Amino acid sequence: MVKYRISGTIETKLNPNFYYLRLRPEDKPITYSPSSTNAKPQPEEDNSVLEIYGKHSLKGQVKISGAKNSALAIMAGTLLCSEECRLTNVPQLVDIQRMGQILSAFGVKLQRQGEVLDLDTSNLHESNAPYELVSQLRASFFVIGAVLARLGTARIPLPGGCAIGARPVELHVRGLQTLGAHVEIEHGVVHAVVKGDRLKGAKIYLDYPSVGATETLMMAATLADGETIIDNAAQEPEVIDLANFCLAMGANIVGAGTKRIVINGVPKLHAVDYAIIPDRIEAGTFLVAGAITRSEITIAPVIPEHLIAAINKLQAIGVKVVSDTPDSLRVIPSYNLLGTDIETQPYPGFPTDMQAQFMALLTVSEGDSVVTETVFENRLRHVAELNRMGADIRVRGNNAIIRGVAHLSGAPVLATDLRASAALVIAGLAAEGKTIIQGLHHLDRGYDNLEGKLRQLGAKIQRTSGEVVQPVFTPTPYS
Ligand code: EPZ
Numbered sequence: 001m002v003k004y005r006i007s008g009t010i011e012t013k014l015n016p017n018f019y020y021l022r023l024r025p026e027d028k029p030i031t032y033s034p035s036s037t038n039a040k041p042q043p044e045e046d047n048s049v050l051e052i053y054g055k056h057s058l059k060g061q062v063k064i065s066g067a068k069n070s071a072l073a074i075m076a077g078t079l080l081c082s083e084e085c086r087l088t089n090v091p092q093l094v095d096i097q098r099m100g101q102i103l104s105a106f107g108v109k110l111q112r113q114g115e116v117l118d119l120d121t122s123n124l125h126e127s128n129a130p131y132e133l134v135s136q137l138r139a140s141f142f143v144i145g146a147v148l149a150r151l152g153t154a155r156i157p158l159p160g161g162c163a164i165g166a167r168p169v170e171l172h173v174r175g176l177q178t179l180g181a182h183v184e185i186e187h188g189v190v191h192a193v194v195k196g197d198r199l200k201g202a203k204i205y206l207d208y209p210s211v212g213a214t215e216t217l218m219m220a221a222t223l224a225d226g227e228t229i230i231d232n233a234a235q236e237p238e239v240i241d242l243a244n245f246c247l248a249m250g251a252n253i254v255g256a257g258t259k260r261i262v263i264n265g266v267p268k269l270h271a272v273d274y275a276i277i278p279d280r281i282e283a284g285t286f287l288v289a290g291a292i293t294r295s296e297i298t299i300a301p302v303i304p305e306h307l308i309a310a311i312n313k314l315q316a317i318g319v320k321v322v323s324d325t326p327d328s329l330r331v332i333p334s335y336n337l338l339g340t341d342i343e344t345q346p347y348p349g350f351p352t353d354m355q356a357q358f359m360a361l362l363t364v365s366e367g368d369s370v371v372t373e374t375v376f377e378n379r380l381r382h383v384a385e386l387n388r389m390g391a392d393i394r395v396r397g398n399n400a401i402i403r404g405v406a407h408l409s410g411a412p413v414l415a416t417d418l419r420a421s422a423a424l425v426i427a428g429l430a431a432e433g434k435t436i437i438q439g440l441h442h443l444d445r446g447y448d449n450l451e452g453k454l455r456q457l458g459a460k461i462q463r464t465s466g467e468v469v470q471p472v473f474t475p476t477p478y479s
Contacts, residue, residue, distance in 0.1 A: 201226030
C-alpha cells in the first residue's frame with residue numbers, strides 16, 4: 001500500500017478530489033516514461049479554478065522552491081554524462097514532468113522522491129524526441145546540444161510558437177552549424193549530425209543574448225574538440241547554474257554570467273549530486289504579493305543578488321525589501337504605492353518573467369506607469385483580464401499604459417500564460433470580493449503549490465473543481 005502525506009487543511013467533505021488536497025506520495029519513488037500515467041501532465045481541459053477572496057493581509061515566511069528554468073536546463077545537461085546524476089531541490093512542476101518524459105524517450109531512467117531526482121543516462125538508445133512531447137514544452141528543444149554532443153546525431157522537432165511569442169530557434173541552429181554540425185530542417189524536425197567524430201570548438205556571436213541558445217551551445221561545446229567562445233551570451237543566473245553543474249561533472253567553462261563564455265571541450269564527464277538554485281521568479285512573485293496586500297512577509301531561501309532589478313523597482317514603487325539573513329528577503333509594506341515605468345531586458349535588466357506580476361501591482365499604484373515588453377512580442381495578454389478586474393490599462397504596441405485605480409474588484413478571469421496566471425492571483429489577493437481564475441494548467445507549469453503556500457501565509461484562496469461550492473470561511477476583508 002502506498003502512503004500519502006496530505007498537506008493543507010482537510011476539507012474533503014466538500015470535494016475530495018479538488019479541495020486543498022495536495023498529495024505527495026512518500027516512500028514510493030516516481031518513475032518517468034514517455035507515456036507514464038503518474039507523470040502525465042495536467043490536461044489543458046482541466047476545469048479546476050482558483051477562488052480568491054481578496055483584501056486579506058499575509059504574514060509569515062514562505063519557502064521558495066528550486067528554479068524551474070535551471071532544473072529544465074540541468075536535466076537536459078545530464079545527457080552529456082553517461083553515469084547516474086542526482087539532482088536535489090527539484091521543484092514539483094508540470095514542466096519538470098514533461099522534461100522527464102522527453103528524457104525517458106531517449107532512454108534515460110528517472111526516479112523521483114520528493115525534491116530529489118535521479119537520472120541514469122548510461123543507456124541512451126534514441127536520438128529522436130517525440131513531437132507530441134516537445135510541442136508541450138519549448139525548453140525541451142535545448143536538449144539538442146547535449147544529445148548531438150553525446151550521440152553525434154539528434155532529431156528534435158521545432159518547438160513552435162506559444163502564447164507569448166513565435167519562439168524561433170535559429171540562434172541555436174546557427175550556433176550548432178558553427179560548431180561543425182550538419183543541420184537540416186525538414187517536416188518541422190531539426191536533424192543535426194556531427195561531421196567527423198566530435199563537434200569542433202569555434203567562435204560564436206549571438207545576435208541576441210538568448211538564454212536557450214546560450215545553454216544549448218554551452219552544452220554542445222562542453223564535449224567538443226577544442227575551444228569555443230560564445231560572445232553576447234545570456235547572463236541569467238540559470239545559465240550560471242547550468243555551467244556550475246557542468247563544471248561539477250568535470251567540464252571546463254569560464255565566464256558564465258558574463259557576455260563572453262569560454263568552453264574548452266573535454267572527452268568525458270562524470271556523475272555528480274547537484275542542488276538547483278532557488279527560483280528567483282517565484283521569489284519575486286511572492287515579494288509582489290506582499291507589496292500589493294500591504295503585508296510583511298519573509299521569503300527564503302533566495303539569492304538576493306538575483307532579484308536586484310525587481311527589488312529596485314519595488315523600492316521605486318515605495319516598498320522596502322530587506323535581507324535579515326544572507327538567504328532571505330523581507331517585504332516591509334507601504335500604504336502609498338507609487339507608479340513607475342518598467343522596461344523588460346535580458347539579465348541583469350528587469351526580467352520579462354516578472355513583468356505581468358508588476359503590472360498587477362502598478363494597477364493600484366498612484367499615478368501613471370508605462371510597462372514596455374521588449375523580450376517577447378506577445379506578452380501583454382493579461383492586460384484584458386486585469387481590466388476586467390477594474391484596472392485602467394491601454395496597450396500601444398509593446399507598451400502598456402497604466403493609470404492607477406483606488407482598488408480592483410474580484411471577477412472571473414482567464415489565465416493566458418504562466419506569468420499572466422501569477423499576475424491574476426496577485427490581483428485577486430488585492431481585489432474586493434471574489435476572483436475566479438480559470439486556465440490553471442498554465443500556473444501548474446511553473447509554480448509549485450502556489451495556492452498552498454499563499455494559504456499558509458493567510459490568503460483566502462482555494463482550488464475547486466469549478467463546480468459552484470460554498471466557501472468554508474467567512475471573508476472578513478481588511479479595510
Ligand atoms: C528562457 O526562454 C526562459 N525559459 C523564459 O521563461 C524566459 O522568459 C526567457 O528565457 C527570457 O528570460 C526557460 O529557461 C525554460 P530566449 P528562452 O531564447 O530561452 C528570441 C517562464 O516564464 N529568440 O532568451 O526560450 C525569442 O523569440 C519562461 O519561465 C530568437 O529570436 O528565451 C525571444 O523573443 C517564459 N531566436 C527572445 O529571443 C532564437 O534562436 C528571448 O528568448 C532564440 C530566441
